[in-house]
Amino acid sequence: MFKPLLLVPLLPLAGFLLLVLGGRRWPRALVAVIGVGAVGLAALVASLVAGALFYMPAGMPREFTQTLWTWMNVGGFAPQMTLHLDALSCAMMLVVAWVGFLILLYSAEFMADDDGYGRFFAYMDLFVASMLVLVLAGDLLLLYLGWEGVGLCSYLLIGFWYRDPANGRAARKAFIVTRVGDAAFAVGLALLFTQLGTSAIPQIAERASTQWASGSTLATAAAALLLAGAVGKSAQLPLQVWLPDAMAGPTPTSALIHAATMVTAGVYLIARMNVLFALAPAVQLAVAIIGAATLLMASFAALVQTDIKRVLAYSTISQIGYMFLALGVGAWSAAIFHFMTHAFFKSLLFLGAGVVIMALHHEHDMRKMGGLRKELPGTFWAFLIGAASLAALPLVTAGFYSKDLVLARAWVAPTGGLWLWLAGLAGAVLTAVYTFRMVFLVFFGPVKEKPSRRPGVAIGIPLAVLATLSIVGGFIELPASLGGRPVFSDFLASALPVAAAEGIPAEGWLQAVAGLACIVGIWLAYVCFLRSPALADRMAASAVGSALRRFWFGGWGFDWAYEQFFIRPYLWIARVNKGDFIDAFYAGVAWAGRLGHTLLSQTQTGNVRWYAMGLAIGAVVFIALAVLL
């Protein structure tokens, strides 16, 4: 029943190989069929396998492990090529495969005029394959392979339009900043292997819980190193600087890699290694604090951006902050639930933004947009649903259920409490404000520029499907206060520890407050950006307002600080070392050798009698030595 699991990552990989070999020569239709079809088939197979897992008869362990072969066997280090399917990886796999398919379908039309059509689909297929390897890996080293694979694809796709040097810079920035985290992850992997003697994930969990005491130094160090990797990949404080610049890539790339899937790999890693994090309470608290701080910081930054994609990028950082908050307070399934709904509504928003950008001749500046409600009605409704879900409009949207669950868990968890909950709540208000600022600026008000083209079927279908999912995706986890049943949590319970408190006290009140936060945010956005835009302008023009605006616009000065503290000193060292003073030692050795050569070559006069003289003197000296000593 589970045997086809191997096909799930293999099909997109095959698509990639085909497109790499022939994508240049084949007609665009064939390229699109291969590129989209490979992922579509993978999604179908994934659904089949997931169905088998979901309807597993009770009593049997709800997991499946497929060992393919031993990767290598060096000195006791024998990582296996193992695919591991359980409820957690199953949920991730389904979201990656299906959202990936929808976004690729969208790209088939979106990228139709691009010169690099085959290249684009090849990269995207490789990305989907790597991401599926990442989520299905049963071995931490294999997970790392997928982890690096998605990082590579991210780099390739951010710099997809490589003729513009700015895009190349953004790609390098993303690659290098995430590498900082990846290096820590690699060290953590080595630490886990040397201490526990295995790299298989289930064994690591098992041995860690028996060998390490809670809060022991090794457990804390290992968890902190993995957290550093997760922070880099998921663009959390302090390594979040790369994600806003990553918007240089094509919009479908931003939707798939930099919103729905890759950036949540860090969330997956922490959820996957939950045993380790439970053993390191200090690190787990750090996860929650990083999440809370990031979500607030990114929300403020999103408030003042003018580029529509940068708003969405900061919003992504902020929403992943919510997931980290949930992970930090031990609400594992709430984090995965928010990941899922976020994948739906954020990719919907990106795809909607892509339609707008395409219709307005690649215009990214929201100040030059307006009144598109009448011009692009379908896109407007899809975008509005996505925005409502992102802002967590009560009761009708998926985002409400997941965000509410995160907030409620932050409130009740023993490690959580008032401050984390308040941070999340403030973030919820801000989310509603910046989201609806975007909606009002782009779709309401006077028409500033007529759209030049309207989306076709291949764009319409993904928008419609994702819009539907952004609404109904939340109904699989209805809170008890609304008479629902947590189907999703029950499913995940076989793979993740259940959050401590079964019932949440005063859940209705918490929901009411969260709902109110969203309404207040939307009302604020309405007042400031639609009813009286002059008010917002006046606020922005005041001394404090403009300073704050500049500060937030630049992402809280992180880029500036990194420029001062890392890039400048590094360049200075590079400049100082331009003369290679470290090489002076080796140059000295070479010089001494040359001097010796010059001296000795003086003795080679070519005069035979001198040589004979040398021989005679040498013989006399040695005989004298032999006789005397």
Place this chain on the structure above:
Amino acid sequence: MTAIPMEHGLALAGVLFVLGLAGVLARRNIVFILMSIEIMLNAAGLAFVVAGARWAAADGQVMFFFILATAAAEVAVGLALVLQLYHRFHTVDADAASKMRG
């Protein structure tokens, strides 16, 4: 037959060897250098023969035959070289041929 003491024979060999060496170092005429080398070889051979006589072993004389053969070969090559040298430089001065070229 009164035996000559070994010391005398060895002293003669040493004197011959030093004479030959002095010839090699002092002479500039390459033909004389070759002849001096022959004297040195014969000095070595004499030392072998004397030692062979002292211990009543044939080995010393065997070695002398080897030295004779080596000397003959050396002279054959050496004289050919001398002819070449004269052909090139129109002199038999060893110091004239101090450069490796061509």
